[in-house]
Amino acid sequence: MSTAHRTDPGDAALRGEPAPPRHTGAVGQRTPLIDGIEKVTGRARYTADLPFGQALVGRILRSPVAHGLIRGIDAAAARAMPGVRAVITGEDFAAPYGVIPIAQNEWPLARDRVRYRGEPVVAVAAIDEATAEAALRAIVLDIEPLPAYFSAAEARAEGALPLHEKKVGNIERQVEQDFGDVDAGFVAADLVLERHTAYAEVAHGQIELNAAVAAYEPEWERLTTHSVTQVPYYLHLTLAQVLGMDASRIRVVKPFVGGGFGHRVEPLNFEMITAALARAAGGTVRTQLTREEGFLTHRGRPATDIRLKIGMKRTGEITAVDCEVVQRGGAYGGYGLVTILYAGALLHALYRLGAVRYRGFRVYANLPPCGAMRGHGAVDVRHAFESLLDEMAGELGLDPFALRRANLIGAPYRTLNDLQVNSYGIPACLAWAEKASGWKERRGKLPRGHGLGMACSHYVSGSAKPVHWSGEPHAVINLKLDFDGSITILTGASDIGQGSSTLLTQVVAEVLMLPMARIRVIATDSALTPKDNGSYSSRVSFMVGNAALRAAEELKRVLVTAASVRLQVTPEEIEWEGERCAVVGTDKSADFAQVVEAALADSGTLTVKGVWSTPPETQGGKFRGAAVGSTAGFSYAAQVVEVSVDEDTGAVKVEHVWAAHDCGFAINPLAVEGQVQGAVWMGMGQALSEETQYHEGLAIRPNMLDYRIPTIAESPPIDVHLVESLDPLGPFGAKEASEGALHGFPPALTNAICDAVGIRLGELPATPDRLLEAIHLRRREQRQQARRAAVASAAPAPALAAPASALDARASGQSMSAAASSEAAHVASGGRPVAPGGAR
């Protein structure tokens, strides 16, 4: 049902540098996950599965009010209940928190004021669920309601009450960035189009429910927390801060984690609440949230309004971009200022752009806080951009592929906003997607209601500047070698299903030329493993992979030296073969056990370290906010989506996806394919059916039935092609593979819908109701046009009769301007290519 392909681009121009030396061992092999057997057999223990005996049960009382002043909390009756061991409020915390050090305005339990329905206010720990729930019912909240705002426009309106001090107009962050002469760029353009699009808020929907277990040892004043986090290190720092504890008294462990997608890339309130309950109760507390509470914890992709204007030469060359983005960020900061900066930064680095103006507004509202979600900050903007390119291609009579090719950059390349592109596989991605999908033969020739659409996208391989700028290396790996000849990789990198522990094993096995079975991974236990910033911004393969590469090289150096001592030759004479090493040109050799014995003889148990940091030239420019978007390596992707649209119901079926992804080098092609398929598919959910919804601030879709994640029944075959542009900085040339393909799906889909039925929605997701409304609207407009035409035909005829509809325009092979538009839809030209050169 799906095929996967993989080729080197074979074009030296696609590579920044000559290919690094590569062995033929563990990397590049399709490798099942090293922890896969535990997962398929049910032996894998996730946080909720951990055996902690009779732990106390933690429960959270949440605000029923969207915005209000906390006048009083009467918990006396709850505290007095038998079996209740702790009742805590915001007063039990030492400090507020926030993942961005300069934007910490959230308390684990609300203090003084609540800002969204569902915000945690009080928490209890009790001997069992029934007692905990009874205690919650016995608590009386006295909250004086304040005016509440559920849209960015309401929150920004004059006279609106600020949710946070000093945040006039509820603007959390305003971004103004200008690169190049935008106005001149528009003057130089042959075609300028501007569009508005509104994007619904979406959520991560990882299948594992949120859970945490915290054990407090009063005698030692120590805390151990197991949680579902993607960022154990940030959680560690945050627990110390909000609990007012010395970080050395805290241990954070990440067990198996059932998906993240960004929901868990910042420390979350329930983790802090569980820890505080454990301390207050002097014992072990287990908290498992409901699915509904997962939606309230949220941190999803914000509802976003985008106004985008692009200027273009007749040839398709982009002369100017002017983009305004408004994000409804919810009640607290979270990653918000990063999200609004990403939206602007990643306008760049995919195409050559003449000039770019960006205005971004991150707005507070009385809703659950948004955060980082897969494709952080750049997904909606990429949709707006690629949709407008598609529309402009239609206007200019250019094929959408040709339009992209008219704007390619060549690595190495410095963008207008000082981002560094060192490898760029887009040409190869385009070539494969075009060919595999049969684009040239099929586009414009499919039956009515069927369409093809394409789009490109890109993403960072880790943020080049860490959130906490401590000056430390970006990634550290320790390798332990002991008497038994086993090698243990000690890493703080959070494997949340993407396969990072497998990748690190492959890298170490490759360098040392040893079988993977000799290598174990111990990950994410702050008492054992080196600090790692976490699994976000697709940083792990690139950064931790590079650290693992260097650690393995160091261990190899130590072992080769030991072998040379044992064999009484110089290290240069040793030929390293992993399980055995030999002296070049002789029959002298030693097996691995003998080399290990020699290596340990002097030093005992060996621990070596590998570190890696992003080079300064990849860390972005000097302007305010320049760090966001900066990365050591951009991934690139191009995809084609085929759809069929039922014009009687508005239902869209995705028939097939062809996705090409430039991952630099596929260390584990099996896992990379899985990541690309998952990313494309997650883009499909956002594009077709997923959206949160609130009524007066009340979440009304906080479950997996109403929040419509696609099922297997409606999920298409996704063919994946891996392009290997061999990034000069990536480990073995590798770059990210789990996010970049997401961004391209929504625009490729809506471009395909436009190809199928000639309608471009002004909103996402393209749900049947929205599409049907647009179809009906167009029919009404067509009838009105027909009536006007009938009246006009009675009068002297105009010089040129307008086609009755965009579809008719397509059918007759004419191009037409996107004149007809409404709030719901743009009835656009289908983007059908005319003969090459026809528009020039």
Place this chain on the structure above:
Amino acid sequence: MKRDTVGKRLLSLTVNERTQQHAVADNALLLDVLRETLGLTGTKQGCDGGECGACTVLVDSQPQLACITLAASCEGRHIETIEHLSTHGRMSRLQQAFHEKLGTQCGFCTPGMIMAAEALLRRQSNPSEAQIREALAGNLCRCTGYVKIIESVQSAAGAGR
């Protein structure tokens, strides 16, 4: 709901071929009995009841959502969980295929997904792709896009019994 007013009774449950008696509340859910009483944590909870399929187990070879099944309703029937599929140190063909074909990423939906697929293969040894899609339509996965899940089931079916 006040749990202390709910009656309990001695329930004879056959789980993974082992029949044991447990004092179980009349309103106890099969999921809670499996996970908390029997310690079979391979069966997962991913939602607030009947939404996601992560808790799928087999009851007399039929796939059933343990989170909306009363334990008491399973008396005299054979319950099978993910832990039952790999015996004598060998993974089942579905487990092997999900592992080798990467039908699992984070792994949280995997036990339920495999149990639903197991039920399918027991009644239809060589299912079509459409039959696979139909049989697994109640099991949500957020990682894979389902592509490699379908490949895994096809691979297991092709491997025969």
